[in-house]
Amino acid sequence: MSKLKVGLLFGGRSGEHEVSIISAGAISQGLNANAEKYEVLPFYIQKNGQWMASDIAQQVIESGKPLEANEPNPNLWQFPSAAASVDVWFPILHGPNGEDGTVQGLLQLMQKPYIGSGVMGSSVGMDKIGMKMAFAQAGIPQVKYMAVTRAQIYSDPCVFPKLCDQIAAELGYPCFVKPANLGSSVGISKCRTHAELEAALDSAASYDRRIIVEAGVTAREVECAVLGNDYPKASVIGEITFDSDFYDYETKYTAGRADLTLPANLPDAVAQRIRELAVQAFQAIDCSGLARVDFFYVESTGEVLINEINTLPGFTSTSMYPQLWREAGIEFKDLVDQLVQFALERHTAPAN
Structure with missing residues (x-):
């Protein structure tokens, strides 16, 4: 019986790039512990979106450190040739552009099985x-919450204080402000005062156009x-x-x-x-x-x-x-x- 070729997909274009590399290292060891069943084919997505395969991807796993990729990537749609031989994909891309249904949609179009939720489960x-x-x-x-948009925060300077007053009245202090689409607690602030709430909303809006505010508990x-x-x-x-x-x-x-x-x-x-x-x-x-x-x-x-x-x-x-x-x-x-x-x-x- 031939081994299944598992495409281990890691790195990615998110603030959780480094965590993804560490996760990939552990999963690679786990798959190699099942060497009678699986052959691991690592694929590393640099921060500029470029896919790297074989030796380079393996070097990143072994070092636990990302490759520098400061230049824009002109080859976003040119995947390594080894991708065609993958039997099943194991994406371990935390955060946006990996956990949100985007990569899942790509793998769905490849018509290959992949670990984890599909497009809808991932995006929601x-x-x-x-x-x-x-x-x-x-x-x-669940705790009480309010959804806020970047447009509400920045559309009219006179409206912003009223928005903060509404949030305070409905949720009270302390409350937590979070970008809607980031993981690993990135961009999250705890607010105890009106001034902290204003600063937190401004900060969260720099990460995402949609923001959630939750009552503290x-x-x-x-x-x-x-x-x-x-x-x-x-x-x-x-x-x-x-x-x-x-x-x-x-x-x-x-x-x-x-x-x-x-x-x-x-x-x-x-x-x-x-x-x-x-x-x-x-x-x-x-x-x-x-x-x-x-x-x-x-x-x-x-x-x-x-x-x-x-x-x-x-x-x-x-x-x-x-x-x-x-x-x-x-x-x-x-x-x-x-x-x-x-x-x-x-x-x-x-x-x-």
Whole structure:
């Protein structure tokens, strides 16, 4: 039986480029641990969008560092010839231009199976406003929020203070301002005053034309991994604790700033409720393969509120997603193998 050629696609044109490289390194090791089944073909997308294959892509994985790519790329549609021989794609492109349905659409046109959600699940899962609308429609409880556009912020200087007053009246302080389409906590601000809110909206508008503002909540932050296609399963629950004011980019990616408790110390009924809601969220936006779902647990009231879903979560050996499944008894190499098999299953299903 010949080996399946797995196209490991990483890097990409987003602020999470470096994280993607680290994830690719771990996945490459996991696939190589299944060497009797898979042959890994790495493909690295530089920050200017150029695809690099074979030796160069492997060098990036081994070094863990991106290639410099300051010049515009004139060859956006010229893919390495090795791409034609890929049997199944494993995209691990975090953030915009990779997790938002764009690359998924390209792989769909290639008519090859690929790991993870399709175009709709990826795009809705990336867009915090669309995601929250889908969760509301599905009846999944969440914090109060408001959607704001860049046009509202900059259209009329006289309107901006009134907009901030409206946000404060509806959501109160503290509140959180987030670009709608960025990952890894990029561009997120916690606001306690009118002045901080104005500055945060201005900052978020520099990242995205659509912005979401969420009410703050005093809660424990817990996460659940989901695995599967039509019959997804939820993992054990993990809890994130940190020493900063909130779980921002620096805290997330600085060693020693955040701790993970596995499994989280929760009442059985609460843990079960989180698992049920994680699967419900996964199905609400038509995910497939994998996702990590983040929640707030308000211990004083017993409420469980969904925060967000990540359709291509961090996949380093120490990332939450593989750790949650390791705690549930699935080792990294077996997890990678299952994801490839789910991709093949989805591709061969009618009307995939």
